[in-house]
Amino acid sequence: AIDISKLRDQTGYVTLDIGYKNTGATKSAITFLDGEQGILKYRGYSIEELAEKSSFIEVAYLLIYGELPTADQLKGFQYELSRHTLVHEDMKKIFDGFPQRSHPMGQLSSLVCALSAFYPDSLKQNQTAEELNLSIVKTLAKMSTVVSWIYKKSLGHPYIYPKNKYDYISNFLHMTFGQRTEEVEIDPVIVSAMNKLLILHADHEQNCSTSTVRIVGSSESNIYASVSAGISALWGPLHGGANQAVIEMLEKIQEDGGDTDKWIAKAKDKNDPFRLMGFGHRVYKNFDPRAKIIKKACDEILEKLGINDEVLEIAKKLEEVALKDPYFVERKLYPNVDFYSGIIYRALGFPTDMFTVLFALGRLPGWIAQWKEMKENKEPIGRPRQIYVGSTNRDFVEIEKR
Ligand code: ACO
Numbered sequence: 001a002i003d004i005s006k007l008r009d010q011t012g013y014v015t016l017d018i019g020y021k022n023t024g025a026t027k028s029a030i031t032f033l034d035g036e037q038g039i040l041k042y043r044g045y046s047i048e049e050l051a052e053k054s055s056f057i058e059v060a061y062l063l064i065y066g067e068l069p070t071a072d073q074l075k076g077f078q079y080e081l082s083r084h085t086l087v088h089e090d091m092k093k094i095f096d097g098f099p100q101r102s103h104p105m106g107q108l109s110s111l112v113c114a115l116s117a118f119y120p121d122s123l124k125q126n127q128t129a130e131e132l133n134l135s136i137v138k139t140l141a142k143m144s145t146v147v148s149w150i151y152k153k154s155l156g157h158p159y160i161y162p163k164n165k166y167d168y169i170s171n172f173l174h175m176t177f178g179q180r181t182e183e184v185e186i187d188p189v190i191v192s193a194m195n196k197l198l199i200l201h202a203d204h205e206q207n208c209s210t211s212t213v214r215i216v217g218s219s220e221s222n223i224y225a226s227v228s229a230g231i232s233a234l235w236g237p238l239h240g241g242a243n244q245a246v247i248e249m250l251e252k253i254q255e256d257g258g259d260t261d262k263w264i265a266k267a268k269d270k271n272d273p274f275r276l277m278g279f280g281h282r283v284y285k286n287f288d289p290r291a292k293i294i295k296k297a298c299d300e301i302l303e304k305l306g307i308n309d310e311v312l313e314i315a316k317k318l319e320e321v322a323l324k325d326p327y328f329v330e331r332k333l334y335p336n337v338d339f340y341s342g343i344i345y346r347a348l349g350f351p352t353d354m355f356t357v358l359f360a361l362g363r364l365p366g367w368i369a370q371w372k373e374m375k376e377n378k379e380p381i382g383r384p385r386q387i388y389v390g391s392t393n394r395d396f397v398e399i400e401k402r
Helices: 004-011 047-053 056-065 071-083 091-097 104-118 129-155 168-177 188-201 208-217 223-235 242-255 260-268 289-305 310-324 326-330 338-348 352-376
Strands: 031-034 039-042
Touching: 039 047, 039 056, 039 289, 047 188, 047 289, 056 071, 056 168, 056 188, 056 352, 071 129, 071 168, 091 104, 091 129, 104 129, 104 223, 104 352, 129 168, 129 223, 129 352, 168 188, 188 289, 188 338, 188 352, 208 223, 208 352, 223 352, 242 260, 242 310, 242 338, 242 352, 260 310, 289 338, 310 326, 310 338, 338 352
Parallel strands: none
Antiparallel strands: 031 039
């Protein structure tokens, strides 16, 4: 491939690729994705195998440090994480300042950025490898506490402190669903479902939020500021916000009598802005391998938990109809990872507006791994060019004469 960045200064040429549909922004050794074949691998390991056999923290280690951990390394990593899950008590004042009903993603983005104020060691330029690693561990550890506390705040319940005896996921469930007065029962079915969901979301190469993290980090912003920017990018319904939008759409279809044909027709109507949420993907033009795993997991988890969710039936019907419809077939629109994830989160007891926050928790190791790689590669500041299409020379007109 021609390295355009090298040509630019010599020739003055600028490539125009709005939305970066065909532009590579970096070289990366983290995630391999083949959109035509529906293949996704983290560091060479297939997503199917990782989702089946691994834990979220093991995958986080793999993404960030490049190798699967040994049993001792995993134990050490888990220990380091559990030592840093507490957040500064003064963070509570910021939590308290948010209106109770404010969107969890807005809170998460602000609170993660605020961590830089409480842990200013992350602001140091040219951190040593140990210092950088500590910032990474703190980000991973504290974000799970922040996510749990956002949920507690939405209920008006007291915040639950982390307990070092639990692993990462169990601790998260303890802080989220536990009460001050009694220990929460950690259900292994729920632990396993959470591990699977977070693994499937853990990285996805240069997507909108990850590119944001890398570009913000390329100006040497600290890890919390970079991740906070990624959270904001993830919030939109065309990206991570789709998991919330899918459930809201399915509920609407259910309330409307469950007529899936009518909603498919709406999605196809070019005069109607409605899109079938959870369908289509920028890079998967055959199927999203994560969606296959999640659909199966969804059936299993609902069965294990003894839940009969009507929206699951609507989702399946929509998928079935859309996959046969020429509009969707021609445009290669298939269900993506978010089509079924919301149904599982709902079954686990999370409210709809928490879904994207859970996606962020899952994507965090990927953001961190990509941010670290960008630093290690000593990449230059990200700074796209443009083709100017505005006015050329205009004479200034005094305000009274306009
Ligand atoms: N419903 C109906 N039509 C759609 C949909 C959809 N969900 N998605 C794409 N299309 C149509 C477009 O209208 C367009 O049609 P046209 O060629 O007649 O104009 C064609 O398919 C191509 O769509 P683009 O928007 O150009 O594709 P792009 O790659 O830019 O967008 C995206 C991908 C944003 C995911 C899009 O498919 C979409 O909006 N999907 C719904 C939202 C969603 O589920 N987002 C989650 C993505 S996964 C993730 O971030 C984890």
